[in-house]
Amino acid sequence: AQSVAQPEDQVNVAEGNPLTVKCTYSVSGNPYLFWYVQYPNRGLQFLLKYITGDNLVKGSYGFEAEFNKSQTSFHLKKPSALVSDSALYFCAVSWAAGKLIFGQGTELSVKP
Amino acid sequence: NAGVTQTPKFQVLKTGQSMTLQCAQDMNHNSMYWYRQDPGMGLRLIYYSASEGTTDKGEVPNGYNVSRLNKREFSLRLESAAPSQTSVYFCASIGVRNTEAFFGQGTRLTVV
Numbered sequence: 001a002q003s004v005a006q007p008e009d010q011v012n013v014a015e016g017n018p019l020t021v022k023c024t025y026s027v028s029g030n031p032y033l034f035w036y037v038q039y040p041n042r043g044l045q046f047l048l049k050y051i052t053g054d055n056l057v058k059g060s061y062g063f064e065a066e067f068n069k070s071q072t073s074f075h076l077k078k079p080s081a082l083v084s085d086s087a088l089y090f091c092a093v094s095w096a097a098g099k100l101i102f103g104q105g106t107e108l109s110v111k112p
Numbered sequence: 113n114a115g116v117t118q119t120p121k122f123q124v125l126k127t128g129q130s131m132t133l134q135c136a137q138d139m140n141h142n143s144m145y146w147y148r149q150d151p152g153m154g155l156r157l158i159y160y161s162a163s164e165g166t167t168d169k170g171e172v173p174n175g176y177n178v179s180r181l182n183k184r185e186f187s188l189r190l191e192s193a194a195p196s197q198t199s200v201y202f203c204a205s206i207g208v209r210n211t212e213a214f215f216g217q218g219t220r221l222t223v224v
Contacts, residue, residue, distance in 0.1 A: 043215035
């Protein structure tokens with residue numbers, strides 16, 4: 001069955017430090033991979049996507065993610081975290097059948 | 113350009129009551145989705161519609177029905193609400209060329 005997993009419920013980093021939010025997936029065929037962010041009492045906002053091509057994709061607000069086919073991972077990264085990055089982050093995957101499914105979410109907390 | 117609009121924003125139902133959540137998008141997107149968000153569970157796909165006239169079950173379809181009324185509108189119906197359906201519901205749409213999803217602001221439903 002197709003699935004996506006975020007192994008960490010919460011990630012804590014200090015402002016200015018690099019951050020990583022992990023995501024792994026299991027999809028038959030070629031996946032489309034996404035990261036979304038959710039601020040309190042809001043809908044989800046798109047950050048970045050991998051469809052094909054360069055394994056390192058850059059997105060909004062200085063975030064980037066690396067597609068690793070052999071490890072079936074798509075980790076979200078940022079070189080220098082901001083307090084304003086604190087939010088709930090979701091990894092998602094879709095494929096040819098048209099479904100779009102999400103991971104459980106990771107709460108990112110950036111402390112001053 | 114409103115994007116994805118969900119109504120209502122809040123609703124309280126008694127067990128056994130029925131209601132319909134409405135979703136409309138003005139981006140001429142083909143695919144539309146309904147999700148529920150529960151703490152620690154992430155977003156779980158209830159139903160989706162890959163194109164006008166088609167609907168398919170997602171991960172948690174039991175207790176729900178959907179209607180793709182036209183290309184713009186995709187409604188979610190709870191025929192007999194149960195406390196387990198207390199959740200935040202999100203509608204999303206995706207176009208043919210845009211592979212990222214656009215989300216509504218959510219409907220917070222409480223079943224007592």
